Amino acid sequence: MNKDIKVLLADDSAFMRKVLKDILGDAGFSQFIECGNGKECLEKYESEKPELLLLDIIMPEMSGMEVLKKIGFMSNVIIISAMGQSEMMNDAKKYGAKGYIVKPFDRKKVIDEIENVLGK
Amino acid sequence: MEFKKEILQKAADEGSAKVAEAFSKFSNSSVEVSVSKVETISLRKSIDRIKPPADHAVVVYAQLLLGASGASLLTLSREDALVLVDLLNQQPVGTTGILKDIDRSAIKETLNILSNYYVTALAESSMIKLVLGVPNMITSARLGSILDTLMDKLTNETDSAVIFETTLVITNHKVKANLYLIFNEKLFDLIKE
Numbered sequence: 001m002n003k004d005i006k007v008l009l010a011d012d013s014a015f016m017r018k019v020l021k022d023i024l025g026d027a028g029f030s031q032f033i034e035c036g037n038g039k040e041c042l043e044k045y046e047s048e049k050p051e052l053l054l055l056d057i058i059m060p061e062m063s064g065m066e067v068l069k070k071i072g073f074m075s076n077v078i079i080i081s082a083m084g085q086s087e088m089m090n091d092a093k094k095y096g097a098k099g100y101i102v103k104p105f106d107r108k109k110v111i112d113e114i115e116n117v118l119g120k
Numbered sequence: 121m122e123f124k125k126e127i128l129q130k131a132a133d134e135g136s137a138k139v140a141e142a143f144s145k146f147s148n149s150s151v152e153v154s155v156s157k158v159e160t161i162s163l164r165k166s167i168d169r170i171k172p173p174a175d176h177a178v179v180v181y182a183q184l185l186l187g188a189s190g191a192s193l194l195t196l197s198r199e200d201a202l203v204l205v206d207l208l209n210q211q212p213v214g215t216t217g218i219l220k221d222i223d224r225s226a227i228k229e230t231l232n233i234l235s236n237y238y239v240t241a242l243a244e245s246s247m248i249k250l251v252l253g254v255p256n257m258i259t260s261a262r263l264g265s266i267l268d269t270l271m272d273k274l275t276n277e278t279d280s281a282v283i284f285e286t287t288l289v290i291t292n293h294k295v296k297a298n299l300y301l302i303f304n305e306k307l308f309d310l311i312k313e
Binding site: 085 | 142145146208221222223225226228229232233236237239240243244249250251252253254
């Protein structure tokens with residue numbers, strides 16, 4: 001798996017972004033872009049062109065699901081959410097998410113899911 | 121939105137089992153559920169029930185945005201909040217002396233994660249989509265004031281609410297947190313007024 005890529009972390013929780021950076025940093029990723037709402041996420045996606053987007057669903061300004069509807073099929077998006085409802089997971093898949101991780105994070109599950117999306 | 125009693129009980133059982141496991145994983149500690157119940161009680165009684173104990177100065181809440189009208193609430197003492205932040209950050213207990221923005225973010229996310237286990241269990245049992253909003257933090261004094269105002273506004277004593285009540289204890293650090301989910305159609309209309 002190529003770890004020399006830009007990863008966009010979109011979560012309104014600064015703490016969860018820190019946790020993700022720790023997990024991904026330990027796995028060898030080093031280029032992170034952060035944002036705390038859906039609107040900012042779309043702006044960063046356009047300007048930074050990340051190869052991977054880890055996207056929370058419930059965020060202020062614009063939800064992750066709205067972001068997904070706009071760019072889901074054009075990018076590598078993995079949903080990171082506390083919502084584990086099957087309907088929500090199906091919606092995410094329908095709008096182009098390639099993976100879905102339910103919080104709290106399991107380090108191995110996060111890396112496995114990224115490997116599934118980016119390839120080993 | 122009315123929930124059948126057996127669906128509420130199923131959601132309470134499933135939610136409490138998963139919430140302890142999730143909190144344990146999130147806080148890197150052993151967690152016990154010391155209280156777990158779901159009841160349909162009068163709105164007045166439920167408002168009284170969610171009033172934080174005197175020592176629970178830290179309050180996080182989130183409102184349901186879709187599927188039903190309600191809210192979730194997490195309360196804990198300031199001292200326990202500091203310990204929780206240390207555990208969440210995997211650092212020695214006693215490291216955090218004051219709650220910074222990122223620490224508050226950690227506590228808000230705790231509510232988000234824990235309450236969503238109940239919300240998911242209830243949504244799956246009742247075949248509806250329930251969506252909880254962004255968590256916010258307020259002082260217990262502010263919450264107490266809101267709840268007192270609500271009590272004054274209540275005119276219909278027959279209004280009832282569904283309340284999920286859970287007390288979680290991080291056993292080796294004696295951290296105690298109260299988690300509530302409360303469902304009532306009028307509650308937020310009253311708050312908005």
